[in-house]
Amino acid sequence: MAEPFVVYGASGSGSVPIEAALSLLELPHRVVDFAPWDGQEAADKLARINPLRQVPALALPMGELMTESAAILIWLADAHPDGRLAPGLTDPARPAFLRWMTFVSAAIYALYWIADDPSRVVEREEDRAAAKARVFERIAHCWQRMGTELRPGKYLLGEELSVLDLYVATASRWSPGRRRFYEVAPSLAEPIRRVDTDPRLATLWAERFPFTEGWER
Known part of the structure; x- marks a missing residue:
């Protein structure tokens, strides 16, 4: 059985819309909190996931890691079209x-x-x-x-x-x-x-x- 999505983020950060999309799509996921602004130690730990020391990041069930919030949101919507969270490729919008x-x-x-x-x-x-x-x-x-x-x-x-x-x-x-x-x-x-x-x-x-x-x- 594939592992669920893993969101690396923080409260009030750019991970929140990703968490919202996963919830609306009813996709199993867990959140691992990393707040790079909490100090050097937190930032260094985050660097093992994203060398830019930034959140959000999303680990996909197949093992790939995505960064960049807009890219993650577009991919989630496009990969799960039944959720209707983005206009389709031929939609005028x-x-x-x-x-x-x-x-x-x-x-x-x-x-x-x-x-x-x-x-x-x-x-x-x-x-x-x-x-x-x-x-x-x-x-x-x-x-x-x-x-x-x-x-x-x-x-x-x-x-x-x-x-x-x-x-x-x-x-x-x-x-x-x-x-x-x-x-x-x-x-x-x-x-x-x-x-x-x-x-x-x-x-x-x-x-x-x-x-x-x-x-x-």
Whole structure:
């Protein structure tokens, strides 16, 4: 019998939408928590799985390891089409799906490597706060661009929930926060609130990214 999927991640991190997709697809999986921000020892342990010392990573039942959250989400949806978590290859919504999955990954998610530790690119300590603020403004601008160009229905791509909704529902909670997200991309607010309140995800949100008081910031 094949081993279940193994998610290497952390609460509130990019592993959460992957855990959500696995849950919606009813695929057996277990989560191994690694928080690289917990110190050098944790990061070194994670390096044995992903040399970049980043989460998420997903071990597949056949033994292969995947990294990169967007790639993992697209693969999960495509490998399990009965779950209807992505438009099919010939679906008219497929180009938009691939565009915005890649956009969130490349234009938004990638900036947190700087935001989490501005010293990675800014030498002078006195300049780091300003650099971080500019990164957050760039993230807000990217959400605004997505909100301007995407025409959601019940969900971001129409009437069916997709892994794009899971991805955005998680990433939009990171700084500069949901209030800013709602402000710059109001057309995306209702579909994402629908993901927040999906009863199928209630347990996962409570355990992996709780809606604690003031969570919207």
